[in-house]
Amino acid sequence: MKHLFWIIGLLLTGSFAVFSQPAIASESAYTIQDSVQIPTRSGVSISAIIVRKKTNTVPLPAVLFYTTYYQNANDATFGKKSADRDYVGIVAYARGIKTNLKQYAPYEHEGTDVYDIIDWISKQSWCDGTVGMYGGSYTGYSQWATVKNCHPALKTIVPQVAVMPGYDMPMENNVQLNSGLYWSHDNIYKKEPLPRSLPFEWFEKGIAFKEMDSLAGYKNPIFQKWLTHPDYDNYWQSMVPTPEEYARIAIPILSTTGYYDGAQIGALQYFKLHHKYNKNANHYFVIGPYDHWGGQRKAAKKLMGYDIDPVADVSMMELAYQWLDYILKGKPKPELLKDKINYQVMGTNTWRHAPSLEKINTDTLTFYLNGKTLTSVRPKIRKSEKQILDFKNREQQNNYYTPEILFKNLDVSGGLLYTTPAFEQSFTINGSFIGKLSATISKKDMDISAALYELLPDGNYFFLTRYVGRASYAKNPSKRQLLQPGKKELIPFENTRFVSKKINAGSRLVLFLNSNKHPFEIINYGSGKAVASETLHDAGKPLQIEWHNDSYIRIPVAKE
Template identity: 40%
Template structure:
């Protein structure tokens, strides 16, 4: 009894302490001494007993408790895998330097020794984390903004703790960046021969800038070459260094107009000829054995397919496109809906010969732009007018809302896939933004080529981790250990060794389609996408309701479910939660769209593949942009985001030709281009389906007039959109039924 009472007293004291406000008087951010003193005092006053070990370390450092901080960070490094300690090692050297009489000299010598003792892969990862993805400017601005936004003379404990942690990041990285940048770059010169001054002419007179990297000490005169073709000039050298460290020539070619090229910058448009000519140039060099392989993700995945548009160069032996963008298919629009992300991307890649990070990270500009556009209701093609900037690429994109010749000229089209006869490894993720692009290439290749030598590797990865190495968790979901592949450093180079050097095929590729089944710690391997499933769960919409949910039924019915959307209303948005982040949540917005729920599943199943279906509907207009989201409602009451589809009704049957709907006439809208996934759904779960109309500030607004969507404005929204869904509408989930079946 006494012990329980004591615990309650201590708990009350803890709450009182946590709720206590701390005095705060702003100093000038330029006054580094006054700012450091203030942050030290805040760190001393903060209640940190419930913070994580790494946050405890941060407070020890800011308080000036350097010996304790050093002990803490050494312990953390011992507990962390070597390939995940790049930041932690900076922290350790920083603390050690703080304990010395000469901070800069001590940190420089220690980091120099650290880099020299590291192997090639370690230093490449240092470059990736600390230089290519340099976080310093963000940390500085994040602290400065948070600090400047405090207007009161007292702040809460949570605010103070947040401020100290941000100050830690700003301080450590801004004081060390110049040093570790220099040490890493100097070490590259020790390990590699880098020729970054090559410019080669294209047949039409344009120029392409080339970087060739070779490992010092590797004496073989002629080697196979790993090529990365990229618009992201200045960020891919580590990819070439990795190739060189693995025993290959590493080559980077940049989109015409980038780096040293004097041509005009033309994203997407010329890769179908330029990359082929770069491969031809490589094959004729004295250091080439006439074997070229390509890999890379996103835009760098697209360039690999583009190189084979007209024919496959004889020297190109294999490609590994990861999360590959397919122009006109999933970028800049998805299922013919143009998203506004591409608006800012254009400035990022075309403002200069390298990359304009300042423009791309001007989040205030982009948020203000999309919010202003949404609130004012002006036409989508007026974004550049609102922005006050000329956006030539954007103006071009909006002139091609269908999959027309502008897009078709960039990558293989239909029968052009038939001639692609080299081994290919496609890699993507269930939560990859470009999964539909990657799968478009995979599906079209299998559709038109006879028995293509094309493998697929897909797991619970996003756009970044499917190109590199997944972390333990993705958007709050803890991955199975089986999913934690080192994709870039191991799987890809095992594949290159297999194709180029006749070594063993990567062990993970046991069949043509290889996918990790979430929540089973297991991979499945099948000869085709069709073989992923042995059954289908089919649900039909109905007007019956249980509490706030409509009911999903197993059979078609005579229900009619009505929905209305007022596009004049700019106080709210709809379909704003279709993007899966986080993957698992306690609740979803039950007022956003029509929410349908199934009965509980009686057996465990695995959802394998892309859900599909048809919506039988009538609208009072000529078109609508709609979405379908599928969740698993777990037995514990959690909503797990499985997959989604977003599309334009008028392009549902043909992405190349718009077919408007007849107002108030029922029609069937089929869809089958949703995100592929594999996940165990345990018995007792329910399937939740959200049907919605797209009305938010992230993409075009389709008012349904039948005019070009980019030209429609809020003036076209006088009459609300009204939809009637019939109970014949269906959602089909492809599954692997576990009863009596093995993986």
Template identity: 35%
Template sequence: MKLSKLWYLLLVTGTLAIHACDSTPEAPRMSWTELDSLYYSAPGYDSLHPEQLAFALQKLAKERLDTYEAAALHPSDSSLSRVDSLYTLTEFYDGLAKVAMAASEYQKAQVQIEKYSNLYRNTVLISWGGANIHPYDRYAAAYEDSLQRQVPLSEAYQAQLELLAEEIPFTERHTLFYYLENSASIIQPHQNWQAQLTQLDTVDSLSGAQLDDLLAAYVTKQVYGSEEEFMVELVNQYRADHYEILDSLRIPVGDGLMLDAQVVIPKGVEGPVPTILEANPYVYDMDVPIFSYWGADRGFASITVFPRGVRLSDGEFAPFEKEAEDLPKAIDWISKQPWSDGQVAMYGGSYLGFSQWAAMKNPHPALKTIVPQVSVGIGIDYPYHNRVPMNYALRWINYVTNANLSDYDDFGNTPYWDSLYMTWYTSGASSRGLDTLDQAPDAIYQRWLDHPDYDSYWQDMVASTPEDFAAIDIPILTTTGFFDDDQMGALHYYGLHQRYGKPEVVDQHHLIIGPYDHGGGQSLQWNGEVGGIEIDQNAFINLITMVYDWCDYVMLDGPKPELLQDRVNHYVMQQGWQHLPSVAAITDSLTLYPEGFGKEEPGALTTTPANGFTMLKEDFAPDSLDKLTFDYLLHKPELLPYFLEEGLVWETAPLTEEVVLAGRPAFQLTFTPNVKDVDLKVYLMEVSPEGEMMKLSECLQRISYVQNREQRQLLEPGEAITVHLKNSFWISRKVKPGARLRVIVTVNSDPEWQKNYGSGKLVADETSADFVPIELIFDLERTQIRLPLAPTLE
């Protein structure tokens, strides 16, 4: 396992520093691969004499510990990515810790557990990841404590668990509690002790990996199995001591309807407190969600309000349609409760981000701030993305409307949905029939198809007019990511407020945008990578704690979060954070022009216009590009031939100096169509010297809506048209010398999107009978790509 120099030094200097001063001969060389391939004699098991097995396991564990220590000093040299290396390290620390515990080497175990936990926190494999490892650490500490104080191990372990509940960071505490109160059904089955014992009756030897599993199950049985009842009691007592939980609250919203709500109120805080509200349609069970405890841990009353038809709320859930009407009433009710000081904040991501902008349609004076994260731009990027509807919408509708709780089983059945999309795609049927292929016509899905324009149906759901944004008078923190599916929605609301808001209020609207996907833009980027691409460590910020820091700042006169040094805070990949007074501060750009056909081999991208024409065709037959969804950043070099076959490809020569991009690329395309409409997708790629691609930005656009998203304007076959595609994805990245920039233009023909045959009819009603092969003749002299460049700051 090839590790970076940093990780190698970490292992050599930190994992087993004890060897540095050991005068014994150097341990035999042992690679990490060999660690798993060693074999050990299987211990015998006699249920009448379990102590014999315990002794045998301890002996085996000591032998296994020696090999782990040798391997720690000599990592193998097989190649791994940084992310794989992180996984390898956590697995190594975890395995070594449990082997050490089985060997009764508890101090050594604690060293490895600390490294495991720090690796999770400092490399951001996940913000609260690794919470389940903490009881192992406390069990090891309890063993040492029981010897020193001469008390039973059980007593010492219970005391350690009580300390853990108080000391653990709040973002990890309730994940830990989840493990503690469900240990019998979650932790132990993964390392089933009984199954391991049964295995001993059938084998004479165990591989290193099998022995690790046996020892882990043995240790886990001690750690999680010895105090199951106490763990549940501890969790319940902690919650009783620290929170007042009010469930199944009823909030009137008119017409005799009541919304369901849960609130967690911190105990030990004087007087009423500010409230943080999440309006959440996603409900997996009837328990209090973890994020409600987070807010209470930070001193806020944390309330979740469920939309109509969700959980125990009255009525039927019509996604997006009633929030603008209901949320101001819910905020009014919250502000008048005895536990509320009259101040309400809202936060949350995706649909929950939309909900905040819906509340701003008719803002209530008690609402003091919103923190919309990765916000759905209803009618802007979902379920229409630049007026191209996504078939995923039907899957999502089922997810949130099949029952009053979210239907995760249906939503998570990706093979079913992929098959459904492909069946529809190859059938030639209209997109009207997609829901019938699933089960039956769906009224919500059909209603969405009935509104291809950005009309009043969409606009009435959310703050959308100049007057709506001019009326805003509260501070706002917006977060999104370069790789966030809803980036366009987040920037849509942000941009409208910048354009129409009061200057003194706009000055208090901050934007954070970095190398995050949809999840990372509302919490913490998982695994330190996106789509297999490594992300800079300095880019990682905890957007969970940022929410509470912001609410402290706005409602409790706390300090302003340090990152928010200006209104626009963007992370330039491979460079660092940059703070700008506005998006308008990005003024410089690099304009590139295509040269050559862009077929068979990439054409050139140069800084001077070139004459010529080239043709882009599409027949909607299934092709290799139909599965690009599975290659998130399209980074595999072998994809290039597929792009050349299905699209037009141009690229720069290797850069001789760095180019620092910041903002949303714009694509000016001039072409003569043979159809009345077409959906185009344009990619901007970075290409490494080795040929690996990284998707920097893309723009998917129904061309008949380029000029006006509220009214379709059909193309004239045979007449040239120039379109300006500006609603692309923001990217901030330093592209280093030696890399190339690549632009790819395709006709969108993806089973996950509606097919636009170009007949000029309502696209939802088009079938293969309306199809003629699409041919677009591009005028290269009038086609260009404008790349925004990051300003140079002193």
């Protein structure tokens, strides 16, 4: 599927040990209750699996793994992992999953349903009245929905790679992703897998994005509903805590994600907003060189062709259980959590720690986009670089994507490259790069991609991070403001993925700037119509862009 979606140890003599995964006991060691129906105030029951170790006969804390995915009988494994650690393990499914799919509405009912699930759990004879939650992706989101109105029995959450509806899934900075169709088709409706050729067929035909599901022979209700909300509007915002609700969240929280996790900007935004509205937030954050899987389970030693540092080879699932033990059982705090922010610096084989995002850097590097270079000096003479994008030309794609983090050749795909001089001293990038683009375009809108790379002295490229966003929403994701053709516009951006890496002397930074035209994200033809309804017929003349040299990016760094 789309590249963005598949997108700690113990301190021993100065390094972090790799976690071992406890073996699951034999089936006979557990008491397993499947398809338990948990009542909710709505009258819709929730299907759940309850797992207890037979040797445990006294009430215990419960660990809830709430999920929107039903696979098979192996789902009980999540309950067994908790039971093996002397908890009661519960796997609960979103409403409609395993019962009546007509009742299913992704993201819409977790705020009340999970509260009722916890209430029921806390009153059972096998529960000591305390509950913790952990898990990733949709399961991570569900925990944030739950703490909008936190049940007294809920003592902690561990949201991992948590998606934020409307913010990073099924669209990122208001740019719709193919995963909006693939996700529900594969995981919810359980239909035959979509052919790998489908996005390319859509691309070649030039039909509207909202018609993509017709190529699979049906109308996908979830995909269609999401497309009616291209703004980050109340539909999406109501699913996550309000400022007042963030301020009331008093339970301890551990969040985990990865530099190459598709859901990272959502996971990071939860952390930012919690600390923004609650100055006393007891909330820890762990991030390293992980994708969507590694940020919630076990790290990949070779991630997209990159050999991660040995200290990064750890298990986020095991860290979650260590945190649950710390909060629910009074065991020692995980050794990695030396401060609120804990991040692994790629290329140094070290973890670093800081009390806040603002404290991890000592400087900011500003680079202006001037004549194919990234220069630290503001240009005195105003110039621009021109780009022409012919949407009708389907032979060429404008796509930043590379399947590997470390690679030899960068396909410019009709975009523009801006490069710094070689650095004389090493430094570390820590955080999310931001910027403001200055452009004059011939249409009313465009979708922008700005990818950041390190160009190593040996000529290889190292992919660091990327911004993708719709120009008409850059100033306000909740309200579309079309651009005026022929008028110079300022397009700010800030929602990019956090990354930490040492940039050695002799390396350069490269910014790859483009406007999207490829099969993996919606195509904005710039007519000003609802983008999901645009077709190739709306393309008209090629898009002409002037990128002005007062455009700049800012990169947070710690100097050596």
